[in-house]
Amino acid sequence: EDQVTQSPEALRLQEGESSSLNCSYTVSGLRGLFWYRQDPGKGPEFLFTLYSAGEEKEKERLKATLTKKESFLHITAPKPEDSATYLCAVQEPGGYQKVTFGIGTKLQVIP
């Protein structure tokens, strides 16, 4: 069964304390891996798409990396406004191009 597992489930950081979120996946093939940010009661907001192992994308304090079986979302010197749930999703090749979402990592950044 295709799976996307995110860890940790929750993470509490002090402002300025850098860390990483993990997304591991077991799918038959990878067409793309997506990272989203979701604030409470709102829709997921697109952050990054990664397509091949070794690829990296950056946006402000966030950097996403991809290997053959996992992706990391690195958060450098986080601020309280970075508090949110971060979702990872994996897209498989094929006619439908199925997208499987992880449950997410809930990040809290304390001032």
Added chain:
Amino acid sequence: DADVTQTPRNRITKTGKRIMLECSQTKGHDRMYWYRQDPGLGLRLIYYSFDVKDINKGEISDGYSVSRQAQAKFSLSLESAIPNQTALYFCATSGTPRNWAQETQYFGPGTRLLVL
């Protein structure tokens, strides 16, 4: 203005009632999706549509139906609502994958549904 809009944003209904959730988009995308999100389960696909004449069931379509009225409009109906359909519902859109960048799904703000 938001690219993907959903109405209503909140809805309370009773068991057995028929309700419709609506989604509109101004992104010009061909593909539209309906998901539900439950605590601890993540986003699960209910239905998806690649164009007006192409509608497909997702992994949890039982108890739901959809209508693609136009390229920009995709509605989700609960024919006879039941309490375990209480969830947060999201509409999403994506472009036809002529290139990698167009395959990203963009989400609406969600509809919070409570079935009593």
